[in-house]
Amino acid sequence: METLLNIRNISKQFGKNTVVDQVSFDVHKGEILGVLGPNGAGKTTVIRSIMDIIRPDSGEIRFNFQDNNNFLSQIGYLPEERGLYRDSRVTDILLYLAQLKEYPRDRARKRVLEYLAKFDLENAGKMKIKELSRGMAxxxxxxxxxxxxxxxxxxxxxxxxxxxxxxxxxxxxIRNLARNGVAVLFSSHQMNLVENLCDRIFMIHKGKKVLYDTLLRIKQDFGSFKCEIMSEENIRDKFINFKETEKIEQEGLRTTIYLKKGVEPGQFIQKLPDNISIEEVTIKRDSLHDIFVRTVTEN
Amino acid sequence: MKTVQNNTIRNGIKVALWEIRKLVWNKAFIISLLLTPVIWGLFMGLPRLFEKIGEPAAAPTTYIYIVDEIGIYESLSQKVSDIDNLFLRKHSGPIDDLRNRIEGDENAGYVHITEEIFETRLISVMTGTGDTHIPLAFNTRLKETLTRYELAMHNVEAGDIEKIVAGYFVSVSPVIEESVDPMDRVRKWVPPIFAMIIFFMVFMSGMTTMQSAISDKRDKMIEILLSSVSASSLMYGKIIGNFFAGLIQLAVYLIYALMFIHFLGIPGLGHIPVHQLLSYIISPELPLLLFFALAGYLLFSSIYAGLGATMEDVMNAGNFQGIIMLLPALSALFISPVIGNPEGIIAQIGSYIPFTASIVMILRITLIDLALIEIVIPVVILLASTMFMAKLAGKIFRTGMLMYGKEADPKEMWKWLRQ
Incomplete structure (x- = not known):
């Protein structure tokens, strides 16, 4: 697998506060890497370091492009704090951004039209940014x-x-771009979207790497199974003494039974009591959200 | 290293072109560009217009009857013939009839001229009412005519009479003879005025640079831009872009001014051909004057760009930022003392302070011939300060631009400078 970006042991301090501490990871061609972490974990500092907006105090960021001299022109960046010149026209600003990235103007003009059409913005090319809705912008x-x-x-x-x-x-x-070989580094707090999109996960907490693997492996290693039962009865007490049970949560008709690590779903299903009425039962691995919350809490 | 520098320059040019385009295609900029000179012209013309409107109504026609007992009526009549709305009439009847005739008439008066006048030295002009208007010029001409008559009575020759009546003219001149050609003054002052206008325009461009930095923060464009160009490219691009936008503005104003001078002339000097005026601008001192104007611009625009990065809005600028913004105004304190004594201690001190050196040196170079060392030292100080300030501003710009939703205080800025 071709690696486009190597990050090795980068650290960054602001005053006496270490916001990134010896972080390392790689980004491969054609993959979608999810960068997760709670607020203030150091995600933005890592991203800004990659973009050369801030310089890490130590460590190395290496791009494996054919021409590394102008590496910024080979990276696309959509920051969290983002906007556009409110008084400029859509096409003008897009061409300006392409120009800053050294992209040929005629090709940029063609792609602007293509993408505006693709995103239902055909008529927005000559509009000013301030005339667009938030979603359009x-x-x-x-x-x-x-x-x-x-x-x-x-x-x-x-x-x-x-x-x-x-x-x-x-x-x-985003999936299309990855399929076409673009390496996507994707940071979000919307865990369902990360779970749907990402191949691998890098999780940072208090400036340190806490998880880094494929989504499947992380779920295998860190996520046990949980059983959700929809029932009109109060079935919580029936599972309290189960040795396979880690914890139980009840919310309305839904009872979620978190299984201990190593417990096989089939094994648990067989042990379900006969005397409970079940409307619906699902067994699945802990979601990325659960893993995220648990990891952050434990750390 | 060389590639990084090339990228910085290339990206800086791209940013500069965008800044020019953004500003020049802005409707408000175009309107202000075209209308401002018209408004200036209007404001310059309005006082004259008001003067005209406010001018008193034409003076009423006044008839002055001359009771001439010494025979000066003819010569007096000739002397006053050019005074508007004044007519002389010779009266030869009894005075009482005349008095009765003009009494209550606010357009009439009389003078009784007798030999006695030369003894009493008093001429009485009697008027019909207290409001009767007697032009001052009449009084002067009457005195002149009587003086001539008196001198002739003493057998003074006609040529001498003219000399005596003409009186004396007191002139004050320097020991070294100077050209009296008023165009010399124009020639002397055009280049510094041109340089000062450039300095003023570039100062305004500095403010625009600050606004541009603020708008990048406000519109949250900064991270997107910094993901393509370095903070240095962005800052210098803004400075250069706004400078050229300022020059475009200057060029338009200059065209307006030249057209004005070409067609209407300069008050007091009349018509001056455009090519002649341009030849005055291109003087031997111009490169030096331009250097001080441009170096001053770079100094202030660096400061302003850095300052813009520390605030969300000019209106909410802190005290510290407010004080820094007023630095260019420091020059104004030096203008009068420097013009008064371009070689004095104030002028010399002003030449060595980077924030005032531009204006002070533009004035001094224009007013006196400076020794080479007196030019070289301010040039070196200004250049070094500009480079130093650009470096500091770059550091503040880089960090300040990434700080959202908060004004930076001096303590924070100091911390950034030390990083």
């Missing part, structure tokens, strides 16, 4: 990040404020 920002055909795309909370339809459009485009 966010689409324009996204186009600005991918217009120059980057080898690496860094997306920091790309879905915030988007309606579900637009979220699907963005998700599909």
């Amino acid at each position: 966010q689409k324009v920002q996204f186009i600005g990040a991918i217009l120059h055909e980057p080898a690496i795309l860094i997306l920091d909370e790309p879905f915030s404020g988007l309606d579900p339809v637009s979220q699907d459009v963005f998700s599909e485009e």
Whole structure:
């Protein structure tokens, strides 16, 4: 697997506060790497270090491009704190962003039209940013990040404020880009989206790496199974003495039984009591959300 | 290293072109560009217009009857013939009839001229009412005519009479003879005025640079931009872009001014051909004057760019930022003392303070011939300060631009400078 970006032991301090501490990870061509962490974990500092917006105090960030001299032109970036010049026209600003990335103007112009059509913004080309809705402006920002055909795309909370339809459009485009060989580094707090999109996960907490593997492996290693039962009865007490049970949560008709690590789902199903009425039962691994919360809490 | 520098320059140019485009295609900029000179012209013309409107109504026609007992009526009549709305009439009847005739008439008066006048030295002009208007010029001409008559009575020759009546003219001149050509003054002052206008325009461009940095923060463009260009490229791009936008503005204003001078002339000097005015601008001192104007611009625009990165809004600028913003105004304190004594201690001190050196040196170079060392030292100080300030501003710009939703205080800025 071709690695486009190596990050080795980067650290960054602001005053006496260490915000990134000896962090290392790689980004491969064609993969979607989820960068997770609670607020203040150091995600943005890592991303800004990659973008050369801030310099780490130590460590190494290495790009494996054919021409590393102008590496920024091969990265697309959609920051969390983002906006566009309110008084500028959509096409003008997109062409300007492409120009800053050294992308040929005629090709940029062609791709602007293609992407505006793709995101239902055909008539927005001559509109000023301030005339667009928030969702439309966010689409324009996204186009600005991918217009120059980057080898690496860094997306920091790309879905915030988007309606579900637009979220699907963005998700599909991100998958397409990855399929075409773009390495996507994707930071978000929306765990369901990360789970749906990402191949691998890098999780940072208090500046340190706490998880780094494929999504499947992380779920295998860190997530046990949970059984959700929909029942009109109060079935909680029936499972309290189960040795396979880690904890039980009840919310309305839904009872969620978290199984201990190593407990096989089949083994648990066989032990379900006969004398309870079950409307619906599902067994699945802990979600990324559960793993995230547990990891953060334990750390 | 060389590639990094090339990228910085190339990206800086891209940012500069965008800044020019953003500003020049802005509707408000175009309107202000075209309308400001018109408004200036209007404001310059309005007082004159008001003067005209406010001018008193034309003076009423006044008839002055001359009771001439010494025979000066003819010569007096000739002397006053050019005074508007004044007519002389010779009266030869009894005085009482005349008095009765003009009494109550606010357009009439009379003078009784007798030999006695030369003894009493008093001429009485009697008027119909207290409001009767007697032009001052009439009084002067009457005195002149009587003086001539008196001198002739003493057998003074006609040529001498003219000399005596003409009186004396007191002139004050320097020991070294100077050219009296008023165009010399124009020639002397055009280059510094041009340089000062450039300095003023670039100062305004500095403010625009600050606004541009603030708008990048406000519109949350900064991280997107910094993901493509370095903070240095962005800052210098803004400085250069806004400078050229300022020059475009200056060029338009200059065209307006030249057209004004070409067609209407300069008050007191009349018509001056444009090519002549341009030849005055291109003087031997111009490169030096331009250097001080441009170096001053770079100094202030660096400060302003850095300052813009520390605030969300000019209106909410802190005290510290407010004080820094007023630094260029320091020059104004030096203008009068420097013009008064361009070689004095104030002028010399002003030449060595980077924030005032531009204006002070532009004035001094224009007013006196400076020794080479007196030019070289301010040049070196200004250059070094500009480079130093650009470096400091770059550090503040880089960190300040990434700080959202908060104004930076001096303590924080000091911390950034030490990083």
